[in-house]
Amino acid sequence: xxxxxxxxxxxxxxETVASRAGVSAMTVSNVLNNRRSVRPATRxxxxxxxxxxxxxxxxxxxxxxxxxxTRIGLVSGNQESGFLSSIFSGAITECSDMGVQLIxxxxxxxxxxxxxxxxDQMARGGVGAVIAHPPYCDLLSRTGVTLPVPVVAxxxxxxLDNMPGVRIDDRAAAAEMTRYLISIGHRRIGFIRxxxxxxxxxxxxxxxCDALEAAGIAVEPDLVAQGRFAFGSGLAPAEAxxxxxxxxxxxxxxxxxxxxxxxxxxxxRGLDIPRQLSVAGFDDGPLAVKIWPPxxxxxxxxxxxxxxxxxxxxxxxxxPGEPVDPRTDELEYRLVIxxxxxxxxx
Numbered sequence: 311x312x313x314x315x316x317x318x319x320x321x322x323x324x325e326t327v328a329s330r331a332g333v334s335a336m337t338v339s340n341v342l343n344n345r346r347s348v349r350p351a352t353r354x355x356x357x358x359x360x361x362x363x364x365x366x367x368x369x370x371x372x373x374x375x376x377x378x379x380t381r382i383g384l385v386s387g388n389q390e391s392g393f394l395s396s397i398f399s400g401a402i403t404e405c406s407d408m409g410v411q412l413i414x415x416x417x418x419x420x421x422x423x424x425x426x427x428x429x430d431q432m433a434r435g436g437v438g439a440v441i442a443h444p445p446y447c448d449l450l451s452r453t454g455v456t457l458p459v460p461v462v463a464x465x466x467x468x469x470l471d472n473m474p475g476v477r478i479d480d481r482a483a484a485a486e487m488t489r490y491l492i493s494i495g496h497r498r499i500g501f502i503r504x505x506x507x508x509x510x511x512x513x514x515x516x517x518x519c520d521a522l523e524a525a526g527i528a529v530e531p532d533l534v535a536q537g538r539f540a541f542g543s544g545l546a547p548a549e550a551x552x553x554x555x556x557x558x559x560x561x562x563x564x565x566x567x568x569x570x571x572x573x574x575x576x577x578x579r580g581l582d583i584p585r586q587l588s589v590a591g592f593d594d595g596p597l598a599v600k601i602w603p604p605x606x607x608x609x610x611x612x613x614x615x616x617x618x619x620x621x622x623x624x625x626x627x628x629x630p631g632e633p634v635d636p637r638t639d640e641l642e643y644r645l646v647i648x649x650x651x652x653x654x655x656x
Contacts, residue, residue: 322365330359336628381411382623383432383440383459385425388416389540391567392595393612397443397464400613404620410627412620413437420445420507426455433458438627441619444508447473460626460634462619465612467510469638474626476618478643480510483608484517484562486645487590490606491560492525495653496588498533500551500558502568505538514564514592533558537568544571552579552587559654560588566597566607573601573650584652594646603649611641 328335333352340348341356348356359365384401386394405412413435415428429440440461442450447463451470463475491499501518504511519529532554535547544563548571551558563569569591573583581587583603591598594609618639626634 322363324365327356327359327363327365330363331355334629340628379409379411380624380627381413381432381435381437382620382627383413383415383429383437385415385417385428385440385442385446387443387446388418391540392597393565393567393593394443396595396612397616400616401441401620403613404617405624408621408624410620410624417446420449422449422453422455425449426457429457429459429461438630439623441616441623443616444510445505447475448507448509460623462623462626463638464616464619465510465610466638467508467513470636472636474622474634474636475638476615476622476641477638478610478615478641480513481517481520483610483643483645484514484564484592485521486517487562487592487606487608488518488521489525490645490647491562491588491590491651492521492527494588494651496558496560497527498530498556498558498560499527500533500535500561502535502537502544502547502551502561502563502572504564504568505543506536508539511564518562537564537571539565539567541567541571544568545575548572548575552576552581558587560590560651562590562592564592566591566593566595566605569605569607569650570597570601573603573605584650585656588651588654590651598646598648606648606651607646609644609646611643615641 324335324338328338333356337348337352338356341353401412413432425446437459439459441464442461443464444466447461447466450461451473454472461473463470463473465477466475467480503515522529535550537543537547551561552575561572563572569589572589576583576587583589591605591607594607598605598607
C-alpha cells in the first residue's frame with residue numbers, strides 16, 4: 311500500500327463506515343469485534359462498507375472502544391436452585407460472548423424499595439438495562455414503578471404489557487402435562503401451586519384446569535395445594551394431599567423443587583413411585599435427574615431464555631433513549647417423560 315493510500319485509509323473513521331452502511335457506530339464496533347448480536351444482513355453491509363472505504367481501525371481506537379463496555383444488570387434471588395443456576399449460566403455465557411459486562415444484585419425477598427434502589431445504583435454505575443426473573447420482574451411490572459433503565463423479564467409466566475420479556479407458554483405446557491397424566495389413566499390429579507406472588511402460579515394452574523375440564527373431570531379444591539417455589543415449601547402441601555381420605559394417584563407440582571418435595575414425602579410414607587403415586591414437575595433443571603426416580607417434567611429452556619433476555623437487554627443498553635419494544639418472545643417447551651409417572655397401580 312502506498313503512503314498516500316495508507317493516509318487515506320487512516321482518515322476514514324468508524325463514523326464514516328457507519329454512515330456508508332446506514333447503521334450506528336456501535337453496530338460497526340460490534341461487527342469488527344465479532345459480537346453475535348448483529349443480524350447477518352447488517353454484518354454483511356458493514357463489512358462491505360469497511361472493504362469499500364479501506365477502513366483500518368488502529369490499536370488505540372480498538373482500546374478506546376473496548377473501554378466503553380456495555381453493562382447490563384441482573385436482579386435475582388439469593389436462594390440456591392437449579393432454576394437460578396440455569397439463569398446465571400445462560401446470562402453469563404451470553405454476556406461473555408457479546409463482550410457485555412453483567413452486574414449482579416441478589417435479594418432475599420421481593421422488597422420493592424430495595425429493588426428500585428438497587429436498579430438506581432446500577433444505572434448510576436453505567437448499567438443501561440436490567441434482566442430479572444420472577445418474582446422481581448412480576449413485582450416491577452405489577453406496580454408500574456418508574457425506573458431509570460428498562461427491565462427485560464425472564465420467564466415471567468405470561469406476556470407483560472409494560473415490559474419486554476422471554477418465556478414459554480406456561481399455560482399450554484401445564485395443560486400438556488395434565489393431559490399426559492389423564493392419558494395414562496389418572497383421574498385424581500393433585501396440583502401444587504408455585505406462590506401467589508408469581509404470575510406463573512396463575513398460568514400453570516389455569517393450564518391444569520384447562521386439561522381437566524376438557525377431559526370432563528371436575529377441578530376439586532381439595533386436590534389443589536399452595537407451595538412457595540422452594541423445596542421446603544412443598545413438604546406441607548405434599549403431606550396434606552397424601553393425607554386426604556381419597557388421596558390423588560398423581561401429583562403435578564408447579565416446579566421441580568416442589569416435585570422433589572413430593573417425592574421425599576412419598577418415600578417417607580413408604581409409597582412406591584410410580585406404582586402407588588405418579589409425580590410430575592416443571593422446568594427440567596439438574597434436579598430432575600438427580601432424584602429417584604428421575605422426574606417426568608416440562609422442559610423449560612431456562613438458560614436459553616436468560617441468554618435471549620440478556621441479548622435484548624444489551625440491544626436496549628446500546629441504544630439509550632430509543633423506544634423499547636415491549637414484545638414478549640416465546641421459546642419452545644417440551645414434555646419429558648421419565649420414571650416418576652405410570653398408569654395408576656401399574
